[in-house]
Amino acid sequence: MHPEDGQDGRGRWKALVPLGLAQFLVVLDTSVMNVSISQLVADFSTTITAIQATITLYTLVMAAFLIVGSQVGDIIGRRRAFGIGLVVYGIGSGLTSIAPALWVLVLGWSVIEGLGGALVLPALAALVGGNYTGRDRAAAYGVIGGLAGAGIAVGPLLGGWMTTYLSWRFVFAGEVVVVVFILLTMRWIADAPAIGPRRRLDAVGATLSVVGLALVVLGVLQSGAWGWLRPLDPPVTVFGLSPTPFVIAAGLVLLGLLRSWLRRRERRGLDPLIRWRLFDVTPLRAALATLVAQNLILLGLFFTIPLYLQVVHGLNAFETGLRLLPVSVTMLVTSMCAPLLNRVASPRTVARVAFAVLFAATMWLVATVRPALDDASFAVAMALLGIGTGLLAAQLGNVAQSSVGDSERSEVGGLQYTAQNLGSSLGTALIGSVVVGALTVTALSGVQEDPRISDAVQEQVGVAVAGSVQFVPIDQVRQALADAQVPPAEATAILTTYADAQLQALRIALLVAAAIALLSLFLTRGLPGTRLAEPVGEPERGPAGPEPVEFLRRG
Missing domain, CATH: 1.20.1250.20 (MFS general substrate transporter like domains)
Structure with missing residues (x-):
């Protein structure tokens, strides 16, 4: 009832x-x-x-x-x-x-x-x-x-x-x-x-799931500090290489063992942590993959953009929030239009339009990353970003939950929010590591190639950063150079190089997010290709169990 x-x-x-x-x-x-x-x-x-x-x-x-x-x-x-x-x-x-x-x-x-x-x-x-x-x-x-x-x-x-x-x-x-x-x-x-x-409770499955996911995200998170292959400043090295790929690989191995464990328990009639056969439901599988991509892009951007506004341009927290207000407005309005969207387009179509809009918005953001902030252009990019995200938010939860019956809703809820939070974790970790990695490479190469900076100061800078460069305000770098008694002319050259490197690192991170949005179009193939609001005849049966696959009812 x-x-x-x-x-x-x-x-x-x-x-x-x-x-x-x-x-x-x-x-x-x-x-x-x-x-x-x-x-x-x-x-x-x-x-x-x-x-x-x-x-x-x-x-x-x-x-x-x-x-x-x-x-x-x-x-x-x-x-x-x-x-x-x-x-x-x-x-x-x-x-x-x-x-x-x-x-x-x-x-x-x-x-x-x-x-x-x-x-x-x-x-x-x-x-x-x-x-x-x-x-x-x-x-x-x-x-x-x-x-x-x-x-x-x-x-x-x-x-x-x-x-x-x-x-x-x-x-x-x-x-x-x-x-x-x-x-x-x-x-x-x-x-x-x-x-x-x-x-x-499946204690073994829970342990494999928790540790496996944690290792994957930890590896991505620490890649900026440890390095992907060439070690930067890791606690240990493995065969002379960074531990990053080995930590990620260990996590993937545990997740592979989790898959085998769950199938084994299902065959024996025991309660698995989650029924693996749910992944045989194509719309559910596509919705989960799309949720990971959506949150990876969004949270990656929500980590990168405040760095640009606060660290590069010195805006305070409230000024930063105001610059993000167009996202709030367009995301809320767009996502609340779900019932109307369901009547005119299929989830697959809506998701594809959404990722195309996210790609356009992110590329627009790349163009706005300049020494001088263009508020009007930045606001348009933020509004587009909100529209793309709102289109996805309005569809994916309903697709995921409506693709199974009542007995699997809690499991699918766990999978749904796992996908969202895994995407959020990977977004902050991956895009954050791209920012730090790109800043390190660009700043150090700029210092080494600048004829205005002496060999002694170049070596001094290389030792000071110890493998990776921190994303900090220019004033903090200026103070560090003064404390190190770097000659004024060379300090000015280093500051110019560092400021350029910050912008370049942010552009590279945004380009990575844009590439993910473009590639995510392929994840939408399994989403329902028919409108959710149209009445049809008898519902079909899904492979996850005897309950009707409700998205086929379309309302």
């Missing part, structure tokens, strides 16, 4: 209030801190690379534990898991708001909040699917997708205002209040109990 049964038109949507707020809240944290990078570096006396790792760890913890969280939800009940996850999330937010040191920030935000989110999100996806049917479900997922997009987009503006005029700590204190409100309104949500026998 759905909560809308016997209720008026407004009453049946009450469940979306706590569910939508929870979605907004968890996603908000993936972007709210990006505009506060400079302030976090100052508050905790650390580096941009350390803050990059902290941001990445938040999404990585969720990505690693989401599948486990979905199985826990099946065992203890989806609504109960949702509530427990919110309590854990609130505790992490409270601890983050008073963090006196970086390690406390990491514990509260990256670890505790991440674990809370890993319980909340898969339960949330299953609860939306269990509380609504047919066209109402498509609309509900459109709203949830819109709020997810809004959380990513509003985060920079909210975080920027708080950081500039109050403190970023107030964001997390406010989250505690929101968590309390959600807990008080949970009675509006009807539970969506798992169908079938009571499941047991």
